[in-house]
């Protein structure tokens with residue numbers, strides 16, 4: 001099927017954020033070996049861009065206290081883009097010391113969310129993020145900047161698109177290679193997201209933008225489609241729909257990687273991700289975390305596999321989960 005999209009370029013990059021956004025607030029804490037096992041399963045699916053961890057205060061986010069250990073345990077590999085979230089210069093120094101060659105700073109579009117998330121005023125957060133980005137540019141380190149609460153803030157309500165885009169421009173000017181426009185609490189609606197991304201693309205260009213959606217109100221896939229139509233070709237997603245920011249009330253699960261991959265591939269875009277292998281990674285995440293994990297596609301996918309097993313074996317004793 002020919003690729004869709006205004007640019008005629010049907011290739012879409014998915015940045016898997018489950019190991020950071022997905023695990024940072026989960027009640028079950030994974031060890032380094034378990035995180036590695038999940039990373040390997042995700043790599044097998046073909047994913048090659050990851051936000052791996054964060055170098056933040058272990059008191060603020062205990063689940064990420066093992067960041068340096070995790071980076072040290074990774075198999076060395078060419079062609080995989082790895083970033084780690086850093087909230088300040090201290091985090092940047094720790095990430096570099098651990099050997100990271102990619103980082104992400106996080107700037108919320110509102111005063112209160114910056115205070116709650118990273119203990120800084122908006123102005124101080126802008127300065128701190130810009131300082132990290134300048135350093136990263138000087139060091140030849142790939143850097144992305146989140147502009148969080150891009151549709152609404154859990155404390156201050158709806159966010160103005162002009163504010164979001166002005167912050168995106170500021171981060172790009174400071175040296176960011178990419179800005180991730182993040183609907184941190186999944187508060188956006190399709191019309192609003194279309195307006196936001198249309199203006200952002202007009203002012204910054206689609207090439208240096210990516211989209212980060214949460215599926216709080218079941219609109220994650222829809223909002224991705226809307227951003228796609230505005231020219232966005234890079235998306236964050238989290239395996240099994242895991243996720244949520246501990247400092248942004250209402251931030252439930254991220255958009256599930258499997259839902260995004262399915263929607264894109266069904267529509268003729270190319271993700272280089274193998275859906276059965278991705279479903280196997282989601283099953284693994286469920287086993288490791290001991291709970292219900294999976295995107296909205298999961299019940300359909302599993303029932304389709306069950307009926308195929310019945311057809312081929314004449315039994316329903318086959319695999320219940322695809323790709324396991």
Ligand code: COA
Pocket residue numbers: 024054055056057058060061085087088090091092094106117118119120245246247
């Ligand atoms: N990594 C590890 N420790 C750090 C750190 C970093 N990047 N930056 C600061 N710290 C330590 C300080 O040394 C201090 O330690 P101490 O209590 O043992 O003296 C402690 O963290 C507090 O630092 P301080 O500078 O007083 O600031 P704070 O208490 O306002 O915390 C942050 C600021 C940014 C460190 C903290 O809010 C944070 O880590 N936030 C991350 C939030 C997050 O990950 N959100 C989800 C992703 S968007």
Ligand code: ZN
Pocket residue numbers: 021182184212214243244245254
């Ligand atoms: Zn998020």
